[in-house]
Amino acid sequence: MILNNCTALITGASAGIGRELARQLANRGRTLVLIARREQRLNELRDELRNRNAQLNVYTCVVDLCEKTQIEELVQWLEQNRIEVDFLVNNAGLGDYGSVATSDIERDNRILQVNISALTFLTRLMLPQMISRRRGAILNVSSSAGFLPIPGMTVYAATKAYVNSFTEALRAELRGTGVSVTALCPGPVHTEFGDVAKRPGGEAETGPEFIYVSLDQTARDALAAVEADKPLVIPGAFMKFGMFLVRIMPMPIMRLAWRLGARRR
Ligand SMILES: NC(=O)c1ccc[n+]([C@@H]2O[C@H](COP(=O)([O-])OP(=O)(O)OC[C@H]3O[C@@H](n4cnc5c(N)ncnc54)[C@H](OP(=O)(O)O)[C@@H]3O)[C@@H](O)[C@H]2O)c1
Known part of the structure; x- marks a missing residue:
């Protein structure tokens, strides 16, 4: 789907990849609906985007994606205001650095709610109207960690x-409906993700700088992949090649690597 004049709903628009996607869509889209919990951040972004493009409609909605009722209310609000979303960006997500045995159970639950349940529920609620209009695109922000x-x-x-x-x-289910689905699977990108994922007193995990891909390239590659109806996009040549190797690597080799790694520690 060509994204010019689209009506996009972006979850997790108050920071990082979601905010950059909103910035890159600002000169092309007709309407942006920005979702997150931090209202002030959303309002600042709204003002910035309106300054850039006075024709752009920007709505901000404070939604905690851990709360199913808040997601339902959001979709009702869209219907009441006749905002027909044709580009859904399921971007909001969070992680946690550390072992399962020592994790905060409430935090684990929030990760499952935002990364899985909200993404699935929002997609389910938005799909029928996209299918009936035979126009729509969904961008699910996943991760190379998913491989x-x-x-x-x-x-x-x-x-x-x-x-x-x-x-x-879902992509296979939607073939022929006019609705496309794409997974964005970035490697490391400098955002607030690491600070949010680290535990109290813990460290954010970082890798060598050459494996990082810029926010600008991540968002640009993602939007190009949606327009080209690609199933999956991994920004950056290094991560693309690395993930190719990971995806063809047999699990016994992976287990061996973990065993050797554990012995060294
Ligand atoms: N950065 C990376 O290295 C990297 C790599 C691969 C994949 N990703 C994925 O990229 C996506 C975006 O992450 P990011 O790196 O941009 O991280 P980020 O800078 O921490 O942004 C995360 C966004 O998610 C929103 N969010 C978190 N919990 C929420 C909730 N309960 N309800 C509503 N919104 C919520 C945050 O908004 P509020 O806090 O204002 O609610 C924020 O806007 C995630 O799905 C992440 O898994 C990131």
Whole structure:
């Protein structure tokens, strides 16, 4: 779907990848609906985008995606205001660095709610109207972490494996309906993700700088992939090649690597 003049709903628009996607859509879209919990951040972004493009309609909605009723209210509000979303960006997400045995159970639950339940529920609620108009695109922001189990980020990686599987199967279901689905699977990107994922007193996990891809490129590649109706996009040549190797690697080799890694620690 060509995104010019689209009506896009972006979850997690108050920071990071979601905010950058909103910025890149500002000169092309007709209407943006920005979703997150931090109202002031959303309002600042709304003002910035309106300054850039006076023709753009920007709505901000404070929604906690852990709350199913708030998602239902959001969809009712869209209907009441006749806002017909044709580009749904399920971007909001969070992680946790550390072992499962020592995790905060409430936090695990929030990760499952936002990364899996809200993404699934919002997609389910928005799909029928997209199908009836035979026009729509969904961008599910997953992660390269979804391609392999990651000890120390176990729950997060598993939620992203769900997103990859959900996206691929939904895409097959939607063939011929005029609605496309794409998974964005970035490697590391400098955002607030690491600070949110670290535990009290813990460290944010970082890798060498060369594996990081810029926010600008991540969002640009994602929007290009949606317009090209690609099933999956991994921004950055290094991550693309790395994830190719990971995806063809047999699980016994992966287990061996973890065993050797554990012995060294
Ligand atoms: N950064 C990376 O290295 C990386 C790599 C691969 C994939 N990703 C994925 O990219 C997506 C965006 O992450 P990011 O890196 O941009 O992180 P970020 O800077 O921490 O942004 C996360 C966004 O999610 C929103 N959010 C979190 N919990 C929410 C809730 N309960 N209800 C509503 N909104 C909520 C936050 O808004 P509020 O706090 O204002 O609610 C924020 O706007 C995530 O799905 C993440 O898994 C990130």
